[in-house]
Amino acid sequence: MKLFRRGEPSGTDAPADGSRAATATASATEAEVTAAKAAPTAGKGRPTPSRRDAEGRRRGPVAPPPMTSKEARARRKETRGSKADRKVASAERRAAAQDRRARMLAGEDKYLLPRDQGPVRAFVRDIVDGRRNLVGLFMPMALLLILSMFAAPAWQSIITLAMLVMMVFMIAEGFLLGRIVNRRVRERFPKSTDTGFRLGWYSFVRASQMRKMRAPKPRVAPGDAI
Structure with a gap:
C-alpha cells in the first residue's frame, strides 16, 4: 500500500479541480458570447433618420387661417x-x-406662339411679306365701314357697294395666295405635315394684317426674292 506525503494532492482530488476549472472556462465563454450578442452594433447608436430629415427638410407648424379681412391683408403684406x-x-x-x-x-x-413655330411657318411668312397683297386693305376697309355709318344715306350705299366689290377681290386673292403658298411649301419642304387649308388660312390671316402690325416682324421687303 502506497502512502502519500503531506501536501501532495490525492488522486481523487486532482480530477475534481480540473472539472471545476473546465466548468469555469465554459461559463466565461458563454458569458462572453452572451455579452457580444447583447452589445449594440457599431455605428447604430441612434435610429435611422427619415428621408425628410436627411435632406434637411423640416415640416413646421401650419399657421391658422386668417379670421378677418384685416388679418388677411396684414398677412399678405408680410409675405x-x-x-x-x-x-x-x-x-x-x-x-x-x-x-x-x-x-x-x-x-x-x-x-414664338405654337402656330408660328417651325421653318415651314417662317417660310410662309416670308412669302406673304415679300408680296404686296390686296388683302392687307381688310382692316382699313373695316374701319371705313364703321365710319360710314355716320355718313349720309347716299354715301353709305356707295361705300357699302365698293366694299362688297373689294371683298370679292380680296377673297379671290386669298384663294390664289393659298395655292401659291402650298405649292412652294411642297417644293421646299416635301415632308411637311401641314395641310393645304391650314397653310392657306395662315397665309391669308398674315396677309390681312397691316404690315407694321404683323408679329413676328417681316424679315423681307416687298419684291424680295424668297
Whole structure:
C-alpha cells in the first residue's frame, strides 16, 4: 500500500479541480458570447433618420387661417416683402416681358406662339411679306365701314357697294395666295405635315394684317426674292 506525503494532492482530488476549472472556462465563454450578442452594433447608436430629415427638410407648424379681412391683408403684406423689394421684382418682370416680346418680334423660334413655330411657318411668312397683297386693305376697309355709318344715306350705299366689290377681290386673292403658298411649301419642304387649308388660312390671316402690325416682324421687303 502506497502512502502519500503531506501536501501532495490525492488522486481523487486532482480530477475534481480540473472539472471545476473546465466548468469555469465554459461559463466565461458563454458569458462572453452572451455579452457580444447583447452589445449594440457599431455605428447604430441612434435610429435611422427619415428621408425628410436627411435632406434637411423640416415640416413646421401650419399657421391658422386668417379670421378677418384685416388679418388677411396684414398677412399678405408680410409675405410680399418691403415696398422696395416689390418695385425691384416688378421692374425685373417688366424687363423679362419686354425681352421676351422683343425676341418674339425678331422671330426667335423659342419665343414664338405654337402656330408660328417651325421653318415651314417662317417660310410662309416670308412669302406673304415679300408680296404686296390686296388683302392687307381688310382692316382699313373695316374701319371705313364703321365710319360710314355716320355718313349720309347716299354715301353709305356707295361705300357699302365698293366694299362688297373689294371683298370679292380680296377673297379671290386669298384663294390664289393659298395655292401659291402650298405649292412652294411642297417644293421646299416635301415632308411637311401641314395641310393645304391650314397653310392657306395662315397665309391669308398674315396677309390681312397691316404690315407694321404683323408679329413676328417681316424679315423681307416687298419684291424680295424668297
